[in-house]
Amino acid sequence: MRIGKARAHTNIALIKYWGKANNQLKLPQNSSLSMTLDAFYTDTNFQLLEQSTTTESSFSLNNVVQEPASSRRVFDYIETLQDRYRLPHDKFKIQTTNHVPTSAGLASSSSAFAALAQAFVAAYQLDVDKQELSRLARLGSGSATRSIYGGFVEWQKGTDDQDSIAMPIDEQPTIDLCLLAVEINFASKGISSTAGMQQVVNTSPYYGVWRTEAERGVIQMKQAIKANDFTAIGTLAERSALAMHALNFTANPPFTYLEPETIHAIKLVEQLRIQGIECYFTIDAGPNVKILCQLRNVKEITERFKEELGNVNIIKASFGPGVINLD
Amino acid sequence: MRIGKARAHTNIALIKYWGKANNQLKLPQNSSLSMTLDAFYTDTNFQLLEQSTTTESSFSLNNVVQEPASSRRVFDYIETLQDRYRLPHDKFKIQTTNHVPTSAGLASSSSAFAALAQAFVAAYQLDVDKQELSRLARLGSGSATRSIYGGFVEWQKGTDDQDSIAMPIDEQPTIDLCLLAVEINFASKGISSTAGMQQVVNTSPYYGVWRTEAERGVIQMKQAIKANDFTAIGTLAERSALAMHALNFTANPPFTYLEPETIHAIKLVEQLRIQGIECYFTIDAGPNVKILCQLRNVKEITERFKEELGNVNIIKASFGPGVINLD
Numbered sequence: 001m002r003i004g005k006a007r008a009h010t011n012i013a014l015i016k017y018w019g020k021a022n023n024q025l026k027l028p029q030n031s032s033l034s035m036t037l038d039a040f041y042t043d044t045n046f047q048l049l050e051q052s053t054t055t056e057s058s059f060s061l062n063n064v065v066q067e068p069a070s071s072r073r074v075f076d077y078i079e080t081l082q083d084r085y086r087l088p089h090d091k092f093k094i095q096t097t098n099h100v101p102t103s104a105g106l107a108s109s110s111s112a113f114a115a116l117a118q119a120f121v122a123a124y125q126l127d128v129d130k131q132e133l134s135r136l137a138r139l140g141s142g143s144a145t146r147s148i149y150g151g152f153v154e155w156q157k158g159t160d161d162q163d164s165i166a167m168p169i170d171e172q173p174t175i176d177l178c179l180l181a182v183e184i185n186f187a188s189k190g191i192s193s194t195a196g197m198q199q200v201v202n203t204s205p206y207y208g209v210w211r212t213e214a215e216r217g218v219i220q221m222k223q224a225i226k227a228n229d230f231t232a233i234g235t236l237a238e239r240s241a242l243a244m245h246a247l248n249f250t251a252n253p254p255f256t257y258l259e260p261e262t263i264h265a266i267k268l269v270e271q272l273r274i275q276g277i278e279c280y281f282t283i284d285a286g287p288n289v290k291i292l293c294q295l296r297n298v299k300e301i302t303e304r305f306k307e308e309l310g311n312v313n314i315i316k317a318s319f320g321p322g323v324i325n326l327d
Numbered sequence: 328m329r330i331g332k333a334r335a336h337t338n339i340a341l342i343k344y345w346g347k348a349n350n351q352l353k354l355p356q357n358s359s360l361s362m363t364l365d366a367f368y369t370d371t372n373f374q375l376l377e378q379s380t381t382t383e384s385s386f387s388l389n390n391v392v393q394e395p396a397s398s399r400r401v402f403d404y405i406e407t408l409q410d411r412y413r414l415p416h417d418k419f420k421i422q423t424t425n426h427v428p429t430s431a432g433l434a435s436s437s438s439a440f441a442a443l444a445q446a447f448v449a450a451y452q453l454d455v456d457k458q459e460l461s462r463l464a465r466l467g468s469g470s471a472t473r474s475i476y477g478g479f480v481e482w483q484k485g486t487d488d489q490d491s492i493a494m495p496i497d498e499q500p501t502i503d504l505c506l507l508a509v510e511i512n513f514a515s516k517g518i519s520s521t522a523g524m525q526q527v528v529n530t531s532p533y534y535g536v537w538r539t540e541a542e543r544g545v546i547q548m549k550q551a552i553k554a555n556d557f558t559a560i561g562t563l564a565e566r567s568a569l570a571m572h573a574l575n576f577t578a579n580p581p582f583t584y585l586e587p588e589t590i591h592a593i594k595l596v597e598q599l600r601i602q603g604i605e606c607y608f609t610i611d612a613g614p615n616v617k618i619l620c621q622l623r624n625v626k627e628i629t630e631r632f633k634e635e636l637g638n639v640n641i642i643k644a645s646f647g648p649g650v651i652n653l654d
Contacts, residue, residue, distance in 0.1 A: 245576060246576035
């Protein structure tokens with residue numbers, strides 16, 4: 001019985017990915033740069049079933065077997081990987097446990113597809129290096145490509161399947177950098193990130209500038225990381241997040257992930273900074289706000305947010321490792 | 328005793344002006360298009376003092392004589408106009424009454440400088456046409472140039488003092504179009520519009536696209552007005568407002584006029600629209616939201632806003648006339 005077990009951590013983009021150049025290969029329109037997070041991860045078992053079995057392939061998430069409609073994306077993904085290595089369409093059993101609170105607005109798909117790619121490779125005992133692994137993860141979910149590595153990671157946009165890969169910038173950063181995920185709960189986040197970025201690519205007259213600026217942002221962020229410059233890292237992250245949300249305002253029709261509480265949180269970050277408590281925010285395709293800060297300020301920032309935003313849940317994270325085999 | 332008395336109404340830009348090309352002449356970077364509003368206006372008396380008088384020039388606003396620091400901009404403005412017509416620096420007495428609630432976030436400077444320009448011209452009995460009057464108003468405050476005319480007005484950006492003028496598009500529109508000014512009170516609106524637009528012009532990599540898009544917006548809006556197309560007018564107005572606020576996100580450093588209540592109001596407009604109550608929003612350089620709607624929906628929209636935003640004050644306006652002599 002061949003089985004692969006893997007763990008991958010989520011990542012948060014500090015220079016945002018926003019827009020696909022190729023929907024099937026999930027090639028991005030712009031390079032991005034992320035921080036892999038220790039607090040949020042996915043564990044996945046990928047088990048190949050005997051050819052003689054009458055059991056169908058299955059996918060269970062947090063111990064709940066998923067209905068065909070919910071499994072479709074995962075099944076298609078495995079078939080894509082099997083085809084890539086000219087493997088037969090073996091049946092399989094996937095058991096996934098997500099340690100990512102969805103309400104915190106952190107994409108579990110990044111850790112999920114990174115873990116699944118590694119588990120798949122382990123089960124088939126394929127000889128693939130980490131660059132190839134980052135390609136496989138990308139085919140599942142664009143941002144998953146960055147979860148192959150730990151620490152700071154760049155996703156070079158590339159031009160095709162070969163060169164659109166993740167690259168580690170600093171797998172073991174020494175900089176004091178924490179992320180506080182502030183849970184702002186909402187019934188629905190509205191437009192999905194896939195649909196949102198597509199709408200922007202298709203309709204925003206500002207999109208060309210975004211692409212240029214994102215590449216510049218990656219270069220500047222790499223310099224800031226190299227210099228261990230927390231202020232520059234935070235400033236650049238904020239600008240990238242705001243530019244992404246600005247783009248959504250300029251789509252046709254316009255849309256936004258920002259909620260009143262998001263603006264409230266942004267203003268609080270600004271206020272804390274004026275008061276000498278240095279922190280920055282980043283926001284993904286949802287209303288939640290993530291705060292970049294340093295260890296000595298975690299307690300005070302957490303308290304202030306709970307005071308002002310009504311006892312919201314706040315989860316602290318720092319640098320997480322790349323994908324690992326669990327066996 | 329020579330005296331001029333004038334009344335001018337404020338206007339709301341549907342295609343926004345955001346960025347100066349010349350600070351002294353207040354030439355804009357982009358053309359804009361506005362609606363002059365009946366509900367908000369300024370009355371101004373401009374009285375020339377006898378040459379023999381020992382009385383100093385004065386400026387009173389709402390019956391309160393203003394301190395020199397608060398009068399400086401107005402005094403400098405009158406001197407500019409006197410120089411323009413090679414007039415001596417006569418002393419004067421200005422009495423202004425603003426019927427514009429500042430808390431509604433409507434720029435009283437647009438009606439104020441339009442009224443003052445007309446009162447000045449009347450006091451000196453100068454023979455100037457409305458185009459020249461729109462130049463004079465512009466020298467006081469950019470947006471005042473549009474308050475010379477009633478109804479829908481275009482401010483053609485031009486390239487110099489001569490051709491940067493307001494032009495009426497439809498002084499007596501027949502379209503059913505109302506504006507509801509929702510008062511969202513805040514202690515401070517933060518960065519001034521002059522400083523905000525300057526920061527955007529100087530630092531946003533997206534500014535070039537804004538300029539192109541604004542000109543396109545003016546053309547599209549003129550078509551929508553010609554077609555009496557409320558849906559198109561509202562849609563274009565929303566897009567222009569959102570693009571302006573998007574730009575502010577992309578300045579360096581970024582800034583925003585949006586407050587939690589602003590987002591709340593935007594979402595409510597969207598929700599009302601989904602429910603079949605057609606309305607649109609526009610937002611200037613402040614947190615307040617103005618709603619574009621039609622007469623039959625005013626009552627319901629007002630009620631819904633009061634329900635959801637905690638009994639805010641809402642003032643209804645429709646088309647106002649151009650500047651007029653009161654004597």
